[in-house]
Amino acid sequence: GESVGLHLPTLSVQEGDNSIINCAYSNSASDYFIWYKQESGKGPQFIIDIRSNMDKRQGQRVTVLLNKTVKHLSLQIAATQPGDSAVYFCADKTNAGGTSYGKLTFGQGTILTVHP
């Protein structure tokens, strides 16, 4: 079935470095791609999203890149801080009807560890 998956399960960086978290997706009909951050003991927190007709979107210290040719999504975190340590999930959403309507399809997640 359709799925969103991640290349790397763990990522370890030094404080101040830039982090790049990758995600591969298979549903070419997805309308949106979203990144969530989940800290230990908490629910996922929305970080940033990108529409399928865009290639890049920037937020505060984060940039999401979408490459539809190779079905690849990435999240770049600038000047990574210890507070960025968490599990990061990519997800996709389609506004079309049918079995995918309304739901988010999540990838497995990448554990980001930031060392002081």
Add this chain to the structure above:
Amino acid sequence: EAGVTQSPTHLIKTRGQQVTLRCSPISGHTSVYWYQQALGLGLQFLLWYDEGEERNRGNFPPRFSGRQFPNYSSELNVNALELEDSALYLCASSFGGGKVEQYFGPGTRLTVT
């Protein structure tokens, strides 16, 4: 503004029992979603309710069911619990199903022994 709240925080049940989990969405949100997060796995979509009706359902057996009340709060019911139902159950809400951003609650940790 209060976020999504869920109760209880933790729950321990025995195989074969039934459980009810509760969720209160952010004020003004009409859609509630339920996801299951088993250990080491990503989030799996369970159910979506909007305006009191079930709008979509994930690939889960019928013993997973729920409902949404007129105040938009929601319950998730799981009957005939199995060991593999042990997971974190997350509730999310949004301003209707067309919105991209879903706001998640802290989850209910269910352990089935």
